[in-house]
Amino acid sequence: MRSFVHAALSALAISALTAGTALAQGGVVPPATSSPSSSATPKIAYVNSQKILAEVPGRSDAEAQMQKEMEGYRAEVQKMSDSLNALVSAYNKVEPTLSATAKATRQKDIQAKESAYQQRVQQLEQQAQQRQAELMRPIMQQINKVIEQIRSEDGYAMVFDAGNQAGVVVAADSSLDITAKVIQRLKTAAPVSTTPQKPPTGPANKPLGATRPDSSRP
Secondary structure, X not given: OOOHHHHHHHHHXXXXXXXXXXXXXOOEEOOOOOOOOOXXXXXXXXEOHHHXXXXXXXXXXXXXXXXXXXXXXXXXXXXXXXHHHHHHHHHHHHHHHXXXXXXXXXXXXXXXXXXXXXXXXXXXXXXXXHHHHHHHHHHXXXXXXXXXXXXXXXXXXXXXXXXXXXXXXXXXXXXXXXXXXXXXXXXXXXXXXXOOOOOOOOOOOOOOOOOOOXXXXX
């Protein structure tokens, strides 16, 4: 079973942070108003979302908050893992002395607990994704707000994303790159809160290094 924390932090790292935002939707920030007259050549620019996300204020705080909240999640899954392993170990020790009926009963109990363990881990993975999106949402909104401000102020018809994994931009004139301007504007903007409402009761992330209990069965 892959690391719960590794998966969560990898998703939080950079690329997945653009999910659900205009920065990631086709790699284009569309104009809020009508474009210049048809007789004029529309102005365009581009940004590198990967660079922006690497330097945007608040991102490291969001990661730290995520890591803090995962401590309890690690503990829960590790406890379930230890309990299941202990159950399997105890069964293996007494198996030779058990009747066929007793064996069947114990095996059924182990299988039920393993199923519950797997379901809980899947549930925590889903909660982790939701919590990740919640933590990053205000930061992504701030990025898009700044890009739109610059687009409007400088009269750009469109702003493309050269850092989008979809490969919208293959090659471009570096003079059209406004990434540095966006980053500078973000750093001078009002701080973005990275501590939204507390997550729902119960774990929201997969524990670091938690592995599936020994699957050895009689």
